[in-house]
Amino acid sequence: MSADPAQLPDYAATLTAFHAAFRRELRRAVRAVPLPLGAAVLDVPCGDGFYTALLARRMYPFGRVAAADLSDAYLAAARETVGRAGAVAAVDFVKADAYHLPFDDGTFDLAWCAQSFISLDDPVSALAEMRRVVRPGGRVAVLEDDSFHHVMVNWPAELEVEVQRAAAEASRERYGSRSALSPARRMRQWFLDAKLTPTGRKTIAADRQAPFGPAVRRFLALHLRETREFLTGHLAPHHRAALGCATDSADPDSVLNRADATVTSLTTLFVARC
Ligand SMILES: C[S@@+](CC[C@H](N)C(=O)[O-])C[C@H]1O[C@@H](n2cnc3c(N)ncnc32)[C@H](O)[C@@H]1O
Numbered sequence: 284m285s286a287d288p289a290q291l292p293d294y295a296a297t298l299t300a301f302h303a304a305f306r307r308e309l310r311r312a313v314r315a316v317p318l319p320l321g322a323a324v325l326d327v328p329c330g331d332g333f334y335t336a337l338l339a340r341r342m343y344p345f346g347r348v349a350a351a352d353l354s355d356a357y358l359a360a361a362r363e364t365v366g367r368a369g370a371v372a373a374v375d376f377v378k379a380d381a382y383h384l385p386f387d388d389g390t391f392d393l394a395w396c397a398q399s400f401i402s403l404d405d406p407v408s409a410l411a412e413m414r415r416v417v418r419p420g421g422r423v424a425v426l427e428d429d430s431f432h433h434v435m436v437n438w439p440a441e442l443e444v445e446v447q448r449a450a451a452e453a454s455r456e457r458y459g460s461r462s463a464l465s466p467a468r469r470m471r472q473w474f475l476d477a478k479l480t481p482t483g484r485k486t487i488a489a490d491r492q493a494p495f496g497p498a499v500r501r502f503l504a505l506h507l508r509e510t511r512e513f514l515t516g517h518l519a520p521h522h523r524a525a526l527g528c529a530t531d532s533a534d535p536d537s538v539l540n541r542a543d544a545t546v547t548s549l550t551t552l553f554v555a556r557c
Pocket of ligand 1: 298327328329330331332333334351352353354357379380381382396397398399402403
């Protein structure tokens, strides 16, 4: 079955563009996970299969990977991504709820969970379920970010302060919490609550500067449009106008066009023992 983009969530295009823009650094995160030869790995939720393909490539030829997600459209997208990835370990695609995984206790050596705690609103239960399906001594690895540091562009500092304030407000309105968009800062506590033993933490920085290549430009354009839409109603008119100019691809002063534009993206890998 081919993936139907209309069935994917609103954020799907931006997330896929993020993978393409920062592929090099994200692949480094996957390589940093401790994995024995021939390991069995669970990628949950797998989304578009970006990490499934990297994990399956890393596990080739002796390991095996299960890619689980609740969305049929995302599972179809993941199959396509893995199909294009070349030589990879065997991959099973499984429609499954992250809170009730259809696997026996101790099936896997590693459960991998990337950028999904915005969707999984009971993180401790989801992590406890990952722990259940990993063997004792195996690992749970989580790749997460904190939206306050996830994508930093060098627009004026006073605009940054307003954007961050508005983001906390918009987050409370949409998700009922000012910190819903910052799972990375709570991950260690969630591990402890899920009876996992934190063993490692590594923040991966990706730096890009103008002129941006097409993948970074596409990601930034989508991300900045999303930011503008998310913050509408939470900014004073003059700050809204400033954000509009700073993010408008037709404006020469936009971060998409300025010769001195830079972007830094921080993502953190958290590893825990079961
Ligand atoms: C933000 S995406 C991240 C996907 C992927 N890990 C990545 O980094 O690209 C969140 C994913 O969670 C899936 N999802 C949401 N709730 C779920 C649940 N209860 N069980 C399994 N998957 C779920 C969505 O379908 C989506 O694929």
